[in-house]
Amino acid sequence: MARPSSDRLGYLLVAPTVLILLSITAFPLAYNLWNSLRHVVLTDPSSAGFAGLENYRALLGDPQFAQVLARTSLFTVVSVSVQMAVGLMVALVLHRRFRGRGLVRAAVLIPWAVPTVVAAISWKTMLDPQSGVLSFLFGVDTAWLAGEWTAWIAIAVADGWKTVPFVAIILLAGLQVIPGDIYEAARVDGSGAWHAFWKLTLPLLKPALMVALIFRTLSALLIFDVIFILTGGGPGDTTETLSYVTWREFLVESDFGGGGAVSVLMLVLSLVIAGAYTRLFRLDRREG
Known part of the structure:
Protein backbone atom coordinates (compact mmCIF):
# COMPACT_ATOMS: atom_id res chain seq x y z
CA MET A 1 0.00 0.00 0.00
CA ALA A 2 1.53 3.31 -1.10
CA ARG A 3 2.00 5.98 1.48
CA PRO A 4 0.05 9.22 1.10
CA SER A 5 1.87 12.04 -0.62
CA SER A 6 1.91 14.04 2.64
CA ASP A 7 3.93 11.27 4.28
CA ARG A 8 6.42 11.21 1.42
CA LEU A 9 6.73 14.98 1.61
CA GLY A 10 7.43 14.75 5.34
CA TYR A 11 10.23 12.23 4.79
CA LEU A 12 11.73 14.38 2.03
CA LEU A 13 11.68 17.47 4.25
CA VAL A 14 13.47 15.79 7.16
CA ALA A 15 15.91 13.85 4.96
CA PRO A 16 18.52 16.66 4.69
CA THR A 17 18.59 17.11 8.47
CA VAL A 18 18.88 13.37 9.02
CA LEU A 19 21.75 13.13 6.53
CA ILE A 20 23.60 16.02 8.19
CA LEU A 21 23.18 14.48 11.64
CA LEU A 22 24.36 11.11 10.39
CA SER A 23 27.40 12.65 8.74
CA ILE A 24 28.31 14.38 12.00
CA THR A 25 27.64 11.49 14.39
CA ALA A 26 28.04 8.28 12.39
CA PHE A 27 31.83 8.36 12.05
CA PRO A 28 32.59 9.24 15.71
CA LEU A 29 30.18 6.55 16.90
CA ALA A 30 31.64 3.92 14.58
CA TYR A 31 35.21 4.91 15.45
CA ASN A 32 34.44 4.79 19.17
CA LEU A 33 32.82 1.37 18.82
CA TRP A 34 35.90 0.13 16.93
CA ASN A 35 38.19 1.47 19.65
CA SER A 36 36.16 -0.33 22.31
CA LEU A 37 37.04 -3.62 20.60
CA ARG A 38 40.79 -2.93 20.65
CA HIS A 39 43.66 -2.35 23.06
CA VAL A 40 44.44 1.32 22.48
CA VAL A 41 46.58 3.00 25.16
CA LEU A 42 48.29 6.07 23.75
CA THR A 43 51.11 5.95 26.32
CA ASP A 44 51.90 2.38 25.28
CA PRO A 45 52.10 2.08 21.47
CA SER A 46 52.73 -1.66 21.73
CA SER A 47 49.25 -2.15 23.19
CA ALA A 48 47.45 -1.65 19.87
CA GLY A 49 45.61 -4.76 18.77
CA PHE A 50 42.19 -6.35 18.47
CA ALA A 51 40.69 -7.28 21.85
CA GLY A 52 37.17 -8.34 20.97
CA LEU A 53 34.89 -8.04 24.00
CA GLU A 54 37.75 -8.07 26.51
CA ASN A 55 37.32 -4.39 27.38
CA TYR A 56 33.63 -4.97 28.10
CA ARG A 57 34.33 -8.09 30.20
CA ALA A 58 36.95 -6.23 32.22
CA LEU A 59 34.59 -3.32 32.72
CA LEU A 60 31.55 -5.35 33.74
CA GLY A 61 33.67 -7.52 36.03
CA ASP A 62 35.18 -4.52 37.83
Whole structure:
Protein backbone atom coordinates (compact mmCIF):
# COMPACT_ATOMS: atom_id res chain seq x y z
CA MET A 1 0.00 0.00 0.00
CA ALA A 2 1.53 3.31 -1.10
CA ARG A 3 2.00 5.98 1.48
CA PRO A 4 0.05 9.22 1.10
CA SER A 5 1.87 12.04 -0.62
CA SER A 6 1.91 14.04 2.64
CA ASP A 7 3.93 11.27 4.28
CA ARG A 8 6.42 11.21 1.42
CA LEU A 9 6.73 14.98 1.61
CA GLY A 10 7.43 14.75 5.34
CA TYR A 11 10.23 12.23 4.79
CA LEU A 12 11.73 14.38 2.03
CA LEU A 13 11.68 17.47 4.25
CA VAL A 14 13.47 15.79 7.16
CA ALA A 15 15.91 13.85 4.96
CA PRO A 16 18.52 16.66 4.69
CA THR A 17 18.59 17.11 8.47
CA VAL A 18 18.88 13.37 9.02
CA LEU A 19 21.75 13.13 6.53
CA ILE A 20 23.60 16.02 8.19
CA LEU A 21 23.18 14.48 11.64
CA LEU A 22 24.36 11.11 10.39
CA SER A 23 27.40 12.65 8.74
CA ILE A 24 28.31 14.38 12.00
CA THR A 25 27.64 11.49 14.39
CA ALA A 26 28.04 8.28 12.39
CA PHE A 27 31.83 8.36 12.05
CA PRO A 28 32.59 9.24 15.71
CA LEU A 29 30.18 6.55 16.90
CA ALA A 30 31.64 3.92 14.58
CA TYR A 31 35.21 4.91 15.45
CA ASN A 32 34.44 4.79 19.17
CA LEU A 33 32.82 1.37 18.82
CA TRP A 34 35.90 0.13 16.93
CA ASN A 35 38.19 1.47 19.65
CA SER A 36 36.16 -0.33 22.31
CA LEU A 37 37.04 -3.62 20.60
CA ARG A 38 40.79 -2.93 20.65
CA HIS A 39 43.66 -2.35 23.06
CA VAL A 40 44.44 1.32 22.48
CA VAL A 41 46.58 3.00 25.16
CA LEU A 42 48.29 6.07 23.75
CA THR A 43 51.11 5.95 26.32
CA ASP A 44 51.90 2.38 25.28
CA PRO A 45 52.10 2.08 21.47
CA SER A 46 52.73 -1.66 21.73
CA SER A 47 49.25 -2.15 23.19
CA ALA A 48 47.45 -1.65 19.87
CA GLY A 49 45.61 -4.76 18.77
CA PHE A 50 42.19 -6.35 18.47
CA ALA A 51 40.69 -7.28 21.85
CA GLY A 52 37.17 -8.34 20.97
CA LEU A 53 34.89 -8.04 24.00
CA GLU A 54 37.75 -8.07 26.51
CA ASN A 55 37.32 -4.39 27.38
CA TYR A 56 33.63 -4.97 28.10
CA ARG A 57 34.33 -8.09 30.20
CA ALA A 58 36.95 -6.23 32.22
CA LEU A 59 34.59 -3.32 32.72
CA LEU A 60 31.55 -5.35 33.74
CA GLY A 61 33.67 -7.52 36.03
CA ASP A 62 35.18 -4.52 37.83
CA PRO A 63 33.55 -3.95 41.27
CA GLN A 64 34.52 -0.27 41.11
CA PHE A 65 32.59 0.17 37.87
CA ALA A 66 29.57 -1.49 39.49
CA GLN A 67 29.77 1.09 42.29
CA VAL A 68 30.01 3.93 39.76
CA LEU A 69 26.99 2.59 37.89
CA ALA A 70 25.02 2.23 41.15
CA ARG A 71 25.77 5.74 42.38
CA THR A 72 25.04 7.23 38.96
CA SER A 73 21.70 5.42 38.85
CA LEU A 74 20.82 6.48 42.40
CA PHE A 75 21.69 10.10 41.68
CA THR A 76 19.61 10.00 38.49
CA VAL A 77 16.53 8.58 40.21
CA VAL A 78 16.66 10.90 43.23
CA SER A 79 17.60 14.11 41.42
CA VAL A 80 15.14 13.65 38.56
CA SER A 81 12.29 12.80 40.96
CA VAL A 82 12.93 15.92 43.06
CA GLN A 83 13.44 18.16 40.03
CA MET A 84 10.26 16.95 38.36
CA ALA A 85 8.24 17.58 41.54
CA VAL A 86 9.74 21.04 42.13
CA GLY A 87 9.48 21.93 38.44
CA LEU A 88 5.80 20.97 38.44
CA MET A 89 5.13 23.16 41.48
CA VAL A 90 6.93 26.09 39.87
CA ALA A 91 4.99 25.58 36.62
CA LEU A 92 1.67 25.54 38.49
CA VAL A 93 2.58 28.80 40.23
CA LEU A 94 3.68 30.46 36.98
CA HIS A 95 0.49 29.30 35.29
CA ARG A 96 -1.66 31.29 37.70
CA ARG A 97 -2.53 34.92 36.98
CA PHE A 98 -0.84 37.47 39.23
CA ARG A 99 0.75 40.87 38.92
CA GLY A 100 4.29 40.72 37.53
CA ARG A 101 3.88 37.20 36.18
CA GLY A 102 5.87 37.99 33.02
CA LEU A 103 8.79 39.32 35.04
CA VAL A 104 8.77 36.27 37.31
CA ARG A 105 8.71 33.93 34.31
CA ALA A 106 11.71 35.71 32.83
CA ALA A 107 13.54 35.58 36.18
CA VAL A 108 12.96 31.85 36.50
CA LEU A 109 14.83 31.32 33.23
CA ILE A 110 17.99 33.04 34.48
CA PRO A 111 19.54 29.92 36.08
CA TRP A 112 18.93 27.95 32.89
CA ALA A 113 20.59 30.70 30.83
CA VAL A 114 23.72 30.71 32.99
CA PRO A 115 26.46 28.46 31.52
CA THR A 116 26.87 25.28 33.55
CA VAL A 117 30.56 25.91 34.27
CA VAL A 118 29.82 29.42 35.55
CA ALA A 119 27.00 28.11 37.73
CA ALA A 120 29.19 25.33 39.15
CA ILE A 121 32.04 27.74 39.94
CA SER A 122 29.57 30.06 41.66
CA TRP A 123 28.25 27.23 43.80
CA LYS A 124 31.76 26.08 44.64
CA THR A 125 32.59 29.61 45.79
CA MET A 126 29.46 29.77 47.93
CA LEU A 127 30.29 26.38 49.48
CA ASP A 128 33.83 27.38 50.47
CA PRO A 129 34.22 26.61 54.20
CA GLN A 130 36.17 29.81 54.96
CA SER A 131 34.81 32.48 52.63
CA GLY A 132 31.62 30.96 51.28
CA VAL A 133 28.26 32.68 51.66
CA LEU A 134 26.61 29.55 53.08
CA SER A 135 29.17 29.22 55.85
CA PHE A 136 28.61 32.89 56.70
CA LEU A 137 24.82 32.51 56.77
CA PHE A 138 24.83 29.35 58.88
CA GLY A 139 27.71 30.51 61.07
CA VAL A 140 29.67 27.27 60.65
CA ASP A 141 32.86 26.43 58.77
CA THR A 142 31.52 23.28 57.14
CA ALA A 143 33.58 21.60 54.43
CA TRP A 144 30.50 20.83 52.34
CA LEU A 145 32.46 19.13 49.55
CA ALA A 146 34.73 17.07 51.83
CA GLY A 147 32.12 14.48 52.83
CA GLU A 148 30.55 11.96 50.49
CA TRP A 149 26.90 12.68 51.28
CA THR A 150 27.29 16.45 51.68
CA ALA A 151 29.16 16.51 48.36
CA TRP A 152 26.32 14.64 46.64
CA ILE A 153 23.77 17.00 48.18
CA ALA A 154 25.79 19.97 46.91
CA ILE A 155 25.94 18.42 43.43
CA ALA A 156 22.19 17.77 43.44
CA VAL A 157 21.40 21.32 44.59
CA ALA A 158 23.72 22.93 42.03
CA ASP A 159 22.37 20.73 39.25
CA GLY A 160 18.76 21.28 40.33
CA TRP A 161 19.19 25.06 40.57
CA LYS A 162 20.06 25.13 36.87
CA THR A 163 17.72 22.46 35.52
CA VAL A 164 14.48 22.96 37.49
CA PRO A 165 13.63 26.05 35.36
CA PHE A 166 13.97 23.89 32.24
CA VAL A 167 11.46 21.39 33.64
CA ALA A 168 9.16 24.20 34.77
CA ILE A 169 9.08 25.87 31.34
CA ILE A 170 8.29 22.59 29.56
CA LEU A 171 5.49 21.80 31.99
CA LEU A 172 4.21 25.38 31.83
CA ALA A 173 3.91 25.02 28.06
CA GLY A 174 1.92 21.83 28.64
CA LEU A 175 -0.37 23.56 31.14
CA GLN A 176 -1.12 26.40 28.75
CA VAL A 177 -2.55 24.11 26.08
CA ILE A 178 -5.04 22.51 28.48
CA PRO A 179 -8.49 24.03 27.75
CA GLY A 180 -9.88 26.02 30.64
CA ASP A 181 -13.40 24.83 29.86
CA ILE A 182 -12.76 21.41 31.37
CA TYR A 183 -11.95 22.98 34.73
CA GLU A 184 -15.15 25.03 34.59
CA ALA A 185 -17.11 21.85 33.87
CA ALA A 186 -15.36 20.08 36.75
CA ARG A 187 -16.25 22.91 39.15
CA VAL A 188 -19.88 22.74 38.02
CA ASP A 189 -19.83 19.01 38.79
CA GLY A 190 -18.56 19.77 42.30
CA SER A 191 -14.95 18.72 41.76
CA GLY A 192 -12.42 20.27 44.13
CA ALA A 193 -8.99 21.66 43.21
CA TRP A 194 -7.12 18.56 44.42
CA HIS A 195 -9.46 16.20 42.56
CA ALA A 196 -9.14 18.29 39.38
CA PHE A 197 -5.36 18.20 39.67
CA TRP A 198 -5.21 14.40 39.87
CA LYS A 199 -8.00 13.62 37.42
CA LEU A 200 -7.55 16.40 34.86
CA THR A 201 -4.24 18.25 35.10
CA LEU A 202 -1.86 15.31 35.48
CA PRO A 203 -3.45 13.10 32.77
CA LEU A 204 -3.55 15.98 30.28
CA LEU A 205 -0.01 17.00 31.21
CA LYS A 206 1.48 13.57 30.48
CA PRO A 207 2.99 14.49 27.07
CA ALA A 208 4.90 17.42 28.59
CA LEU A 209 5.84 15.34 31.63
CA MET A 210 7.23 12.63 29.39
CA VAL A 211 9.35 15.10 27.38
CA ALA A 212 10.76 16.68 30.54
CA LEU A 213 11.33 13.27 32.11
CA ILE A 214 13.28 11.91 29.12
CA PHE A 215 15.48 14.99 28.82
CA ARG A 216 16.20 15.24 32.53
CA THR A 217 16.86 11.52 32.99
CA LEU A 218 19.39 11.39 30.17
CA SER A 219 20.99 14.65 31.31
CA ALA A 220 21.32 13.41 34.91
CA LEU A 221 22.66 10.07 33.74
CA LEU A 222 25.38 11.83 31.74
CA ILE A 223 26.22 14.50 34.33
CA PHE A 224 29.85 15.54 34.25
CA ASP A 225 30.58 19.27 34.28
CA VAL A 226 29.02 20.05 37.67
CA ILE A 227 30.90 17.18 39.31
CA PHE A 228 34.15 18.05 37.54
CA ILE A 229 34.01 21.64 38.83
CA LEU A 230 32.62 21.02 42.33
CA THR A 231 34.36 17.87 43.53
CA GLY A 232 36.64 16.53 40.78
CA GLY A 233 35.17 13.10 41.52
CA GLY A 234 36.12 13.34 45.21
CA PRO A 235 36.43 12.99 48.04
CA GLY A 236 38.44 10.02 46.83
CA ASP A 237 36.35 8.61 44.01
CA THR A 238 32.99 8.75 45.81
CA THR A 239 31.35 11.20 43.40
CA GLU A 240 32.62 9.72 40.15
CA THR A 241 29.88 9.00 37.62
CA LEU A 242 29.84 7.19 34.29
CA SER A 243 30.71 10.34 32.36
CA TYR A 244 33.52 11.14 34.78
CA VAL A 245 34.96 7.63 34.36
CA THR A 246 34.77 8.06 30.58
CA TRP A 247 36.69 11.34 30.80
CA ARG A 248 39.29 9.76 33.09
CA GLU A 249 39.79 6.75 30.83
CA PHE A 250 40.18 8.90 27.71
CA LEU A 251 42.11 11.95 28.88
CA VAL A 252 43.89 10.83 32.05
CA GLU A 253 44.65 7.16 31.46
CA SER A 254 44.82 7.61 27.64
CA ASP A 255 43.00 4.27 27.39
CA PHE A 256 40.83 4.67 24.31
CA GLY A 257 39.79 1.03 24.44
CA GLY A 258 38.47 1.17 28.00
CA GLY A 259 37.02 4.65 27.51
CA GLY A 260 35.32 3.51 24.33
CA ALA A 261 33.74 0.57 26.16
CA VAL A 262 32.38 2.86 28.90
CA SER A 263 30.96 5.34 26.39
CA VAL A 264 29.33 2.58 24.32
CA LEU A 265 27.69 1.16 27.44
CA MET A 266 26.47 4.65 28.31
CA LEU A 267 25.00 5.02 24.82
CA VAL A 268 23.23 1.66 25.09
CA LEU A 269 21.90 2.56 28.55
CA SER A 270 20.63 5.93 27.27
CA LEU A 271 18.87 4.29 24.32
CA VAL A 272 17.28 1.68 26.59
CA ILE A 273 15.97 4.36 28.96
CA ALA A 274 14.65 6.57 26.15
CA GLY A 275 13.03 3.56 24.48
CA ALA A 276 11.44 2.43 27.74
CA TYR A 277 10.00 5.88 28.39
CA THR A 278 8.67 6.15 24.85
CA ARG A 279 7.10 2.69 24.99
CA LEU A 280 5.55 3.41 28.37
CA PHE A 281 4.12 6.66 27.04
CA ARG A 282 2.64 4.95 23.98
CA LEU A 283 1.08 2.18 26.06
CA ASP A 284 -0.36 4.76 28.43
CA ARG A 285 -1.90 6.68 25.53
CA ARG A 286 -3.45 3.50 24.12
CA GLU A 287 -4.92 2.57 27.47
CA GLY A 288 -6.22 6.10 27.87
